[in-house]
Amino acid sequence: MTDRLYWNMEIEPQLGGEALRSLQIERLRLRARDLLREAPYFRRRLHASGVRAPEDIASLDDWARALPPFTKSDYRALMEECGGDVYRFLDETLPVPLERLVFMAATSGTTGAPQPYPLTREDIDGLWGEFMRRARWRAGVRPGDRLVHAFALSMFLAGVPSLMSIEDGDPLSIPVGAEAGAARILTTTRFFGGTVLSCTPSLAEHLIERAPAVLGAPIASLGLRILLCGGEPGAGIPEVRRRIEGAYGARLFDAGAGFGVSCAHAEYQGMHWVADDLALYELVDPTTHAPVELRDGAEGEAVFTTLVGGGFGWTRITLGDIHRIETSPCPCGTTGIRYRIVGRVDDMLKVKGVIVYPAAIDAVLASFIPRLTGEFRIALTEPPPRVVPPLVLRIERGEGVPESALPALEAEVRAALKERLKITPEIRWLAPLSLERSAHKTRFIEVAKPS
Ligand SMILES: [Zn+2]
Numbered sequence: 001m002t003d004r005l006y007w008n009m010e011i012e013p014q015l016g017g018e019a020l021r022s023l024q025i026e027r028l029r030l031r032a033r034d035l036l037r038e039a040p041y042f043r044r045r046l047h048a049s050g051v052r053a054p055e056d057i058a059s060l061d062d063w064a065r066a067l068p069p070f071t072k073s074d075y076r077a078l079m080e081e082c083g084g085d086v087y088r089f090l091d092e093t094l095p096v097p098l099e100r101l102v103f104m105a106a107t108s109g110t111t112g113a114p115q116p117y118p119l120t121r122e123d124i125d126g127l128w129g130e131f132m133r134r135a136r137w138r139a140g141v142r143p144g145d146r147l148v149h150a151f152a153l154s155m156f157l158a159g160v161p162s163l164m165s166i167e168d169g170d171p172l173s174i175p176v177g178a179e180a181g182a183a184r185i186l187t188t189t190r191f192f193g194g195t196v197l198s199c200t201p202s203l204a205e206h207l208i209e210r211a212p213a214v215l216g217a218p219i220a221s222l223g224l225r226i227l228l229c230g231g232e233p234g235a236g237i238p239e240v241r242r243r244i245e246g247a248y249g250a251r252l253f254d255a256g257a258g259f260g261v262s263c264a265h266a267e268y269q270g271m272h273w274v275a276d277d278l279a280l281y282e283l284v285d286p287t288t289h290a291p292v293e294l295r296d297g298a299e300g301e302a303v304f305t306t307l308v309g310g311g312f313g314w315t316r317i318t319l320g321d322i323h324r325i326e327t328s329p330c331p332c333g334t335t336g337i338r339y340r341i342v343g344r345v346d347d348m349l350k351v352k353g354v355i356v357y358p359a360a361i362d363a364v365l366a367s368f369i370p371r372l373t374g375e376f377r378i379a380l381t382e383p384p385p386r387v388v389p390p391l392v393l394r395i396e397r398g399e400g401v402p403e404s405a406l407p408a409l410e411a412e413v414r415a416a417l418k419e420r421l422k423i424t425p426e427i428r429w430l431a432p433l434s435l436e437r438s439a440h441k442t443r444f445i446e447v448a449k450p451s
């Protein structure tokens with residue numbers, strides 16, 4: 001049956017509604033039981049909020065009250081308490097005994113120590129594997145497809161763990177890995193006739209540039225049908241999507257930052273959360289950590305608790321991402337509330353009490369391309385989040401935009417920022433190409449050094 005709508009026809013039709021609520025509460029109760037038994041760190045926190053037995057968790061509200069969100073700084077503090085011993089840390093926090101772990105994955109640790117993602121067999125099959133299958137099916141991947149894995153295989157969740165969960169009915173896996181480099185990824189994809197490519201969006205863009213030299217033909221000559229991207233923002237950004245889909249002649253899907261995947265609707269609708277039974281999705285206020293109700297248009301810091309497995313061990317964890325959600329039915333017709341990443345907690349700005357994220361300013365300014373180049377900087381006089389008004393934006397005018405057109409353009413840009421973000425910045429114009437370009441994550445904020 002390859003014409004069915006979802007991979008999991010038992011669960012997925014019920015996503016995003018109340019139908020799975022009692023299953024979630026039952027699983028949270030089991031999680032509380034296991035944490036009380038196995039995880040001293042969370043046992044202390046549960047006791048502190050009056051939770052002594054699994055039965056004390058009778059609703060999602062009880063769960064939100066039971067434990068404060070576990071943030072990156074909580075992670076750093078606890079790791080320090082554990083003397084940097086990762087197994088002591090895991091022993092403090094995991095709802096399963098350490099001998100149940102069979103696999104260690106981790107984040108890259110580019111901004112500090114890597115964060116461990118240990119896995120039990122159930123995490124590999126029932127959590128990660130099941131999520132990957134749901135996401136791939138929604139992206140249109142079917143048995144008979146040939147899937148080229150070009151995420152880093154080494155240590156990453158999207159690497160070897162994805163291969164360990166392979167079962168009958170899955171596409172043919174071709175694990176070349178990002179480590180192989182662009183040339184080998186391209187030649188392997190051609191040799192084995194890959195139909196699906198999974199990798200980071202930046203690698204997908206890099207392959208476009210390398211294809212003519214390596215293959216003697218543009219990337220579209222590979223005949224890939226589907227790109228499954230994730231691991232970093234990009235696949236949700238309209239210009240990046242247009243560039244990648246146009247060059248490959250393929251559909252691009254965006255997965256990650258939780259258990260979600262974008263849909264086939266022509267216009268990007270965010271990622272559908274496809275895992276109500278596998279992981280609880282919550283939003284909290286990024287400053288107070290008070291729960292934010294999941295209604296259309298709500299914004300908050302995303303908080304996750306895994307509901308199956310246990311080694312993965314997300315217990316009200318935050319990854320520092322700010323999401324905006326839509327709970328109304330998606331025009332694509334598939335289930336699952338939708339979330340988009342609108343910013344990072346780390347780069348939150350507060351201007352006269354209004355919270356604004358550089359990524360949100362970026363999105364507004366991008367809508368003015370080509371009258372703007374899209375490059376800009378937020379010039380601060382002191383480190384974020386507090387901004388001493390006015391908020392100063394240094395913005396490059398577009399190629400061929402004369403100085404004389406700037407006053408009118410400035411009025412338009414300011415009106416758009418006011419309407420969409422409730423801010424009225426001061427704009428300082430720059431010539432095109434005067435800001436430094438970065439191949440990686442753009443740094444939008446510059447803080448003036450005290451003179
Ligand atoms: Zn959709």
